[in-house]
Amino acid sequence: MTDREAAVVTRSEAETAALGRFLGGRAEDGLFLALVGDLGTGKTHFVQGLAEGLGIEGAVTSPTFTIMNYYDGALPLKHFDFYRLDDADDLYNIGWEEYSAGGVVVCEWADRFPEVIPPEAVTVTLTALSETERRIVFTWTDAAPRSIVKEIQTYALGH
Numbered sequence: 001m002t003d004r005e006a007a008v009v010t011r012s013e014a015e016t017a018a019l020g021r022f023l024g025g026r027a028e029d030g031l032f033l034a035l036v037g038d039l040g041t042g043k044t045h046f047v048q049g050l051a052e053g054l055g056i057e058g059a060v061t062s063p064t065f066t067i068m069n070y071y072d073g074a075l076p077l078k079h080f081d082f083y084r085l086d087d088a089d090d091l092y093n094i095g096w097e098e099y100s101a102g103g104v105v106v107c108e109w110a111d112r113f114p115e116v117i118p119p120e121a122v123t124v125t126l127t128a129l130s131e132t133e134r135r136i137v138f139t140w141t142d143a144a145p146r147s148i149v150k151e152i153q154t155y156a157l158g159h
């Protein structure tokens with residue numbers, strides 16, 4: 001494992017949400033999380049926790065018929081889901097340049113349009129190990145915010 005990677009295994013959807021909550025509570029302006037993982041691996045449950053960590057109340061659901069859901073929290077949370085997006089141009093047409101800057105951005109199915117993901121993004125890859133277990137691997141580059149990287153490493157050490 002390189003120093004640009006950290007992994008945890010969660011054993012329930014609550015544990016995946018708790019991980020999201022931990023990061024939401026420590027997020028700083030400009031955090032970009034690129035979520036990758038097959039259907040039903042827990043991306044939306046992670047985002048639900050992230051929202052809670054940012055003090056956002058109520059259910060978070062994937063933006064199925066809109067490209068983005070916006071939530072007002074300690075920082076604004078912008079939740080994208082690229083699953084039904086056919087063309088990255090649709091993103092630019094709704095103002096991706098503006099929306100993807102500032103606050104906390106989280107994208108499900110980020111690997112569908114890797115060209116729009118900024119270098120500072122932390123990639124979160126979820127894999128189902130069993131019906132209830134998920135491996136969650138974080139990867140980043142030197143452009144990622146140091147503070148959140150430290151938090152991820154700390155969390156991974158304890159889990």
Ligand SMILES: Nc1ncnc2c1ncn2[C@@H]1O[C@H](COP(=O)(O)OP(=O)(O)OP(=O)(O)O)[C@@H](O)[C@H]1O
Nearest residue numbers: 010011012013016039040041042043044045132134
């Ligand atoms: N450890 C776990 N973490 C998260 N979800 C889990 C876990 N174990 C089981 N699950 C189940 O897996 C499903 C995850 O659903 P979720 O909507 O979060 O996935 P998703 O990755 O967002 O899927 P989609 O690609 O369809 O948006 C839920 O039914 C949840 O109960």
Ligand SMILES: [Mg+2]
Nearest residue numbers: 043044062108
């Ligand atoms: Mg989802």
